[in-house]
Amino acid sequence: xxxxxxxxxxxxQELVFRVFxxxxxxxxxxxxxxxxxxxxxxxxxxxxxxxxxxxLTLSTLGGMLFAYRYxxxxxxIAAGIERGLWGDFLFTVGIGRYL
Numbered sequence: 167x168x169x170x171x172x173x174x175x176x177x178x179q180e181l182v183f184r185v186f187x188x189x190x191x192x193x194x195x196x197x198x199x200x201x202x203x204x205x206x207x208x209x210x211x212x213x214x215x216x217x218x219x220x221x222l223t224l225s226t227l228g229g230m231l232f233a234y235r236y237x238x239x240x241x242x243i244a245a246g247i248e249r250g251l252w253g254d255f256l257f258t259v260g261i262g263r264y265l
Contacts, residue, residue, distance in 0.1 A: 167257060172250025180246045183209050183229065184236040198237055206230030213265065220264040228252060 187205055195201040209229025213221045228249070236245040256262050 168254050171253050171257065172246070176250040176253055177242075177246045179209075180232065180236075180242055180249055183212075184233060184245055185242055188233075188236065202230055202233040202237055205233035209233075216264065218264055220261070224256070224261070224265065 183205060187208060188201070191201060191204060195204055206226050206229035209232075210222050210226030213225035216222075231252075232245045232249050235248055236242065239245070253262070253265075256265065
C-alpha cells in the first residue's frame with residue numbers, strides 16, 4: 167500500500183487536479199490565492215462521495231496544500247511526492263480508512 171498509493175492514486179489525481187485544472191482555471195482565476203483555494207475545494211468535493219466530514223475536510227485542506235506546492239514549483243513531481251508522503255502518513259496513523 168505504501169508504494170501503490172503514491173503511484174496508482176496520488177500521481178494520477180495530481181495530473182487531473184493540478185495540471186489539468188490549473189491549465190483550465192488559470193485564466194478564470196488569475197489570483198494565485200483564489201486558484202489554490204478553488205483547487206482545494208475541487209479536490210474536497212471530489213472526495214465527498216465518501217460521505218464523511220473527515221474526508222471532505224482533509225481532502226480540501228490537502229488539496230490546497232498540494233495546489234500551493236504545485237503553484238510555487240510548477241512541478242507535478244514535487245506535488246506528487248508530497249501528496250504520496252502525506253497519504254502514506256495518513257494511512258499509517260489510521261485516518262486512511264476515511265479516505
